[in-house]
Amino acid sequence: MSLDHVDGFVERAQTQAVAMRRHVLSLPAEQLRGRPWDVIAAIEAFANDQGLAMLFRRPKIDVVRRVLAALRPRPKVVVEFGTFVGTSAIAWGAILRELNGSDATDIHVYGLELEPKMAEIATDMIRLAGLEDIVSVVVGPGSESLQNLVAEGKVRPGGLDMVFIDHWEKYYVPDLQLCEKLKVFHKGSIAVADNTDIPGAPAYLEYVKKGGDLENGTVRYESRTLYPEAADGSRPSAVEVSTVVEV
Numbered sequence: 001m002s003l004d005h006v007d008g009f010v011e012r013a014q015t016q017a018v019a020m021r022r023h024v025l026s027l028p029a030e031q032l033r034g035r036p037w038d039v040i041a042a043i044e045a046f047a048n049d050q051g052l053a054m055l056f057r058r059p060k061i062d063v064v065r066r067v068l069a070a071l072r073p074r075p076k077v078v079v080e081f082g083t084f085v086g087t088s089a090i091a092w093g094a095i096l097r098e099l100n101g102s103d104a105t106d107i108h109v110y111g112l113e114l115e116p117k118m119a120e121i122a123t124d125m126i127r128l129a130g131l132e133d134i135v136s137v138v139v140g141p142g143s144e145s146l147q148n149l150v151a152e153g154k155v156r157p158g159g160l161d162m163v164f165i166d167h168w169e170k171y172y173v174p175d176l177q178l179c180e181k182l183k184v185f186h187k188g189s190i191a192v193a194d195n196t197d198i199p200g201a202p203a204y205l206e207y208v209k210k211g212g213d214l215e216n217g218t219v220r221y222e223s224r225t226l227y228p229e230a231a232d233g234s235r236p237s238a239v240e241v242s243t244v245v246e247v
Helices: 003-026 036-050 058-070 087-100 116-128 142-151 169-181 196-200 202-209
Strands: 077-081 108-113 135-139 160-165 185-194 220-226 239-246
Touching (some): 108 116, 196 202, 202 239
Parallel strands (some): 108 135
16 A cells, blocks of 8 residues: 555545544533443434444444453453544453442453544543543554553553453554563453455464464463444454463
């Protein structure tokens, strides 16, 4: 993909995202404020009508929700690479709150977003959903942001329950390996990656399905490909869920 094509794609996405924010914030506030799943539904409704791409949609969210609900101990810390307009970050925050109780104070989602405009929009949606005390958007390159979170003690060694990867395919493996290098995983942590079949992330799939870096690494994975249910009977794009079985 050429740089011009990438820049044009990002510019179009930003234009649509700005329009989405304007539309959602124009809706009756009492219908959305403090209601994360309704905020996600409103964003998806706009996306369906106006062709806003790149969302991690509710059927896939529900797949990951079941995985998170099965984790023991209950998951408390999530980092995502690629927050875009915030639907996934809102979902993780809502799920962590549901699993741990509304009075939990040690749950957090860190959404890492390169584009400042997208981060601003995502923050507005997170605030509307009433999750600003749980979900934070960090602006900048994801690798630098994660290293800063670790240096600041916000993400601790062995303290990351899920990493969600949903940005540019060429960064999937390096970002996962950075998590390994920073030793933020524990046995039972999960790595969730979107778009691994469409448009495709072959290097990432090869890496996790063989169990990681078997020669040089210490983290080992068991990986499975999950598909959300489709109302029309078709097979939608996959979500790759890799569980850390050794650290």
